[in-house]
Amino acid sequence: MEINYENYSHLSFDLWLTLIKSNxxxxxxxxxxxxxxxxxxxxxxxxxxxxxxxxxxxxxxxxxxxxxxxxxxxxxxxxxxxxxxxxxxxxxxxxxxxxxxxxxxxxYKPVLIYPDIQNLFKEITVQDKSISILSNTAFIKGQVLRKLLEHYELADYFKFQIYSDEVGFSKPNPAIFQLVFDEINKYKKINKKNVLHIGDNCIADYNGAIQFGFNAHLLKI
Structure with a gap:
């Protein structure tokens, strides 16, 4: 995964088809x-x-x-x-x-799309940048997705994880991006343009983030 993140203080990641794909x-x-x-x-x-x-x-x-x-x-x-x-x-x-x-x-766990993603997360966090998860859910709830990220030893890299079933909103609703922004500002004060959201869905991830005021990177798997 190649992302130009140098100009950002926080990176928000989608989960499905961004970090994992179904078995x-x-x-x-x-x-x-x-x-x-x-x-x-x-x-x-x-x-x-x-x-x-x-x-x-x-x-x-x-x-x-x-x-x-x-x-x-x-x-x-x-x-x-x-x-x-x-x-x-x-x-x-x-x-x-x-x-x-x-x-x-x-x-029958989902597999990591990028098996070496932990190296990227280490690289990001050692620069005093922070990362989080923002994911829509359907058949599988956020609670078990947290367990999956623990299994892959990725959970500790995330400052927080937000799932649509737990908050009642789905991307591209600006309310769910507001929750991300509010969580970030609990531990550091930044503006919206300091946040980069990364995902595979043009409507939910890219357009949703841009319309809210974040920057966005659209992945093409």
Whole structure:
């Protein structure tokens, strides 16, 4: 990852498709679990299609509204599309299913896009610059993403981590970038132009950061 960061005091990183990418085995096994856990009568190909459709749709809605659709809401949309009776599944069963997906997620972990990213983080932080995470979430909540970053021994490099499911806002909503700015100013006083946000999504990361007043770097993986 090549970033010209010399003129910035703080670097804000997106997570998905910026630092990590999904393990393809996870999605396959998660969708199979979806079919078996909820006793879905459709074939796995249909389950894959519906899950993918609502994953993309809900992400697009979050970008348009700037809010955050809850994981359980996404589950209910998928179940409805797959003809599963709502009455058979209360939030308790959704919680149980989510716990199983977390276990799968940590067994079939996302991989680092840049295996040597720790070297970049060391290089940045030894210059008295700070870094943080700003990530939209959907099926996987911020709590388990924190565990993932601990697994890769990256968590200690971040001054803070902000996830959309924990704050109720999604990029490109200026409110979530304001949270980043507020957190930075708790430990050092800087202006918006001293912050560089790095991400792969033109709408959520690049445009969102620029419109808020940060600088931005769009990654092209």
């Amino acid at each position: 393809p085995e996870f999605k396959q096994k998660r969708n199979l679990l979806f079919k078996e856990f909820f006793e879905i009568e459709h074939g796995i190909e249909k389950v894959n299609e519906v899950v993918r459709y609502y994953d993309v749709l809900c992400n697009n809605i979050n970008e348009k509204t700037g809010l955050n659709i809850d994981t359980y809401e996404i589950y209910y949309l998928i179940l409805s599309a797959l003809d599963v009776d709502f009455e058979r599944n209360d939030t308790g069963s959704l919680l149980e299913f989510y716990k199983h997906t977390e276990e799968l997620f940590l067994k």
